[in-house]
Amino acid sequence: MKILAIESSCDETACAIVEVNKGCFKILANVISSQVKVHAKFGGIIPEVAARLHVEKILPIIDKAIEQANLNWKKIDYIAVTGGPGLVSSLMVGVETAKTLAYVYNIPLVRVNHIEGHLLSAGGAKNTKQKFPLVGLVVSGGHTQIILVEDYLKYKLIGETRDDAAGEAFDKVAKILGLGYPGGPAISTRAEDALKYKNQVTKKLQKIKSKIKIKLPRPMLDSENFDMSFSGLKTASRYLWEDLNKELSAKDLEKAKALVAEEFQKAVIEVLVTKTVRAAKKFNAKSIILGGGVSANSALRKSFSDATELAGLNLLIPDFQLTGDNAAMIGMAAYYHIKAKNFVQPFNLKADPQWELV
Ligand code: KG4
Ligand code: ZN
Numbered sequence: 001m002k003i004l005a006i007e008s009s010c011d012e013t014a015c016a017i018v019e020v021n022k023g024c025f026k027i028l029a030n031v032i033s034s035q036v037k038v039h040a041k042f043g044g045i046i047p048e049v050a051a052r053l054h055v056e057k058i059l060p061i062i063d064k065a066i067e068q069a070n071l072n073w074k075k076i077d078y079i080a081v082t083g084g085p086g087l088v089s090s091l092m093v094g095v096e097t098a099k100t101l102a103y104v105y106n107i108p109l110v111r112v113n114h115i116e117g118h119l120l121s122a123g124g125a126k127n128t129k130q131k132f133p134l135v136g137l138v139v140s141g142g143h144t145q146i147i148l149v150e151d152y153l154k155y156k157l158i159g160e161t162r163d164d165a166a167g168e169a170f171d172k173v174a175k176i177l178g179l180g181y182p183g184g185p186a187i188s189t190r191a192e193d194a195l196k197y198k199n200q201v202t203k204k205l206q207k208i209k210s211k212i213k214i215k216l217p218r219p220m221l222d223s224e225n226f227d228m229s230f231s232g233l234k235t236a237s238r239y240l241w242e243d244l245n246k247e248l249s250a251k252d253l254e255k256a257k258a259l260v261a262e263e264f265q266k267a268v269i270e271v272l273v274t275k276t277v278r279a280a281k282k283f284n285a286k287s288i289i290l291g292g293g294v295s296a297n298s299a300l301r302k303s304f305s306d307a308t309e310l311a312g313l314n315l316l317i318p319d320f321q322l323t324g325d326n327a328a329m330i331g332m333a334a335y336y337h338i339k340a341k342n343f344v345q346p347f348n349l350k351a352d353p354q355w356e357l358v
Contacts (some may be wrong), residue, residue: 001077001338002028002069005331006062008094009114010141011035011050012324013057015065017076018331025335028069028320032329033057040181044171051089059098065327073105078162080334082327083111085142086357091351099346110337111344115143115357117329118291119155120336122318134316135285137276139300140292141167141182144272146226146279147358149289152336157358159226160281166268167294168268169230173237173264175259188297190261197255205252212243213258216267224245226279228271236266269300273307280313287314 001002007014012035029115035053057080066072084091095111102109114177136148137281144161164172167184179190179226216236219229237260244256280288288308294300301317308315322329337343 002204003078003331003334004076005080005096005327006080006094007330008054009082009091011045011072012059013054014327015062016327016331017069020335027328029065031061031065034311043181049089054093058138079332080110080112081108082114082330084352088353095351099349103346106322108343109341111336111356112330112333116333120333121322121329122289122316131286133285134287134289135280136289139166139294155358161228169234176238191265194258194262197258208247214263216263218267218270226275269303269335273303276312277307289316293324
């Protein structure tokens, strides 16, 4: 079966074609048009601008995916679309396009939750069979959730952030440090610089480091539950950065910035890894499955890989091109809805910006 999937929940216009054959997925096309450069000028996403760009891009992107897969509409068996959560005006572009195409070509339509797409983006890429239960961690710009996957389409929320999502914290701390948008990749690069600077710490910086500890809290690390909180970490990062600004020269500040980025990243990763591994043990899961934009972070991937190895757990991690928003993950998640015959009538489908998976 061939599934054409559309994703437009935030600032990526995406279309993918996923083939499912004897329980194995093959991504025939995965076209993504990112608006990140446009929004970077504003320091964040402007919903009105995002929607307008989706309108401009969506049809050319769909055409491109069909062309890349060397197919035509007669060969498409199903259409899948992200129904929510996300920015309403962005979602509507994908949803209205998918509805129209499903109606005109008379192709069955399924709606997929964006978080379900991220959640299954790692497991699906190779084959559709998993040993359940899995413990999933979705870490994106809008969500940070630990989810128990009892089976496909059977999810339970184990824990989530009580305030900012991890990706949001990356973006906000990057802004505080003057690193631009999106913050995740910028912090990650600066944190790598910190390793370089460790060998060339000036006397002044050394003195400051003994005066101002470049140490941030690990919020809720020891709490009994699986909830998290990243808002206080963001505030602590701001105070630390302000203190350093009072003491350091511009040159030393650049180095200190890398050290703060590294410490912030370490704090977020420690909380995410500890809570997720603890949840896997508690719920007797054999595997942890990661997904979402933050799962592109190489230090996070390495920490999860080390921690799961130590705990004797399997780690399912998405390919880099499936970490950020993409339509291939929507196509893969759609497969389970198609198997369950969860179809929607085109005229009944509406974008749902608040749609929670669990
Ligand atoms: O999943 P995603 O593309 O969109 C949402 O559904 O929100 O996630 C975007 C988030 C942004 O906050 C971005 O800063 C973060 O993922 N991100 C990263 C990295 N790449 C993207 N965070 C940390 N390290 C990265 N390498
Ligand atoms: Zn996303």
